[in-house]
Every structure is written in C-alpha cells, then in structure tokens.
Amino acid sequence: MATVLYITANPHDEEKSYSMLVGKEFVQAYRSVHPYDEVIHLDLYKRDIPQLDKDVFSGWGKLKEGVAFEKLTEPEKMKLSRIGELVDQFVAADKYLFVNPIWNYSYPPVMKSYIDSICIAGKTFNYLPNIGRVGLLGDKKAVHIQASGSFLSSGSDDADLEMGHRHLKVIMDFVGVPSLEAIFVEGMAAKPELEPAIKEKAIQQAREVALRF
Numbered sequence: 001m002a003t004v005l006y007i008t009a010n011p012h013d014e015e016k017s018y019s020m021l022v023g024k025e026f027v028q029a030y031r032s033v034h035p036y037d038e039v040i041h042l043d044l045y046k047r048d049i050p051q052l053d054k055d056v057f058s059g060w061g062k063l064k065e066g067v068a069f070e071k072l073t074e075p076e077k078m079k080l081s082r083i084g085e086l087v088d089q090f091v092a093a094d095k096y097l098f099v100n101p102i103w104n105y106s107y108p109p110v111m112k113s114y115i116d117s118i119c120i121a122g123k124t125f126n127y128l129p130n131i132g133r134v135g136l137l138g139d140k141k142a143v144h145i146q147a148s149g150s151f152l153s154s155g156s157d158d159a160d161l162e163m164g165h166r167h168l169k170v171i172m173d174f175v176g177v178p179s180l181e182a183i184f185v186e187g188m189a190a191k192p193e194l195e196p197a198i199k200e201k202a203i204q205q206a207r208e209v210a211l212r213f
Helices: 018-033 054-064 074-092 109-118 164-175 192-211
Strands: 003-008 038-043 095-101 125-128 132-135 141-148 179-186
Touching (some): 003 074, 018 038, 018 095, 018 179, 018 192, 074 109, 109 164, 141 164, 141 192, 164 179, 179 192
Parallel strands (some): 003 038, 095 141, 141 179
Antiparallel strands (some): 125 132
C-alpha cells in the first residue's frame, strides 16, 4: 500500500477553483485503481505552516551549538516541532500531488513556506564531501496541477514568466524526486470562450495521469 500526499495551496474549493477541481478529479481516478492506498490531504491554508523567521533560525542555531531542545524558547520549540512534523510526513509519503493556482506568475506564498519546511538537510537532502548536494528521496513520483488565467506553460509566449512549476521542478530535483509531471489548466481568462474545453481537457489529462501514477 502506498501513501499519496495531496498538497493543496488554494484558499478556494473545487466549486470556485480550477486547480482544485482538477485535483479532485485526479484523486477520484487514482482511488478507483488504487483503493487500498492512503491519500492524505494536506490543505496548506488550513494547517500551521511556519515561515523561516527569527525564531526558526535562532532555534536551529542553538541546537547546532549543542543547546538541548527543551532549553529553547516556546516559539522556537513550537515552530521547529511543526517543521519536523511536516518534513517527516513528506519523507514518509511515496507519491506527491501538488495543486495550486498561479498568482503573479508564481504559486501562493504558503506553498513557498511549505517547501522551505521540507527542504531540510539530513532529511530530504545532504551535502557530501567531494560530491556536493545529494537528494535523499529517490524512486518517488510527483504530479503538479497548476491553474492560470493566461497561457504560461512551455511553448507559450509568456513561458519565461512562469515561476511556479519551474521552481517546484528545481525543488524536486534538489530533494531527489526524479519524476514531476505537470498538468496545466490555463488560458481561461485569456480565452473565456474556451473555458469549458480547457477545463474538460485538463480533467481528462488528470484522469489519464492518475491511472498510471
């Protein structure tokens, strides 16, 4: 039995969000062929996702100096504990499904905060002498569902402006996840007359990808 971590960074549900709608269709299709796998929904807007702030860096610095965890301040302990929970959950999963909209050419800030919480040395990557950075999460799969009102995927005129999927691909490479497949739901604002066709095409693609995920 595999564990799928279904990570959403959208304040809306599938009634108002294209990315969430396509994500829901993906999960339903996946469950139809993997009924015994566990799908864990991590809604980043409904969970405590710490930012890398003064408390986090202070706590890490103290631990590196040999200070016992119990001696940290309450904010330091709370934030470092939560980061530890998030990265351990990420490491324990076998597959990842990321779902987000594009805001100002990238994903919502809460997604970046989450990524910062799972990029932890010794957990998801290491730096080795004479080798350099080594990702620790090999042989895992990831899918990224991303919605945007304009056309931003590879081959479009504005592809160089897209920072969401491209950054996530860099991060997956960084932690050693070799496969990141993209499903783009895009162009609804640029060509509103094509909105039904765009949505249906993305749903069909999501179902197809889910069946072999």
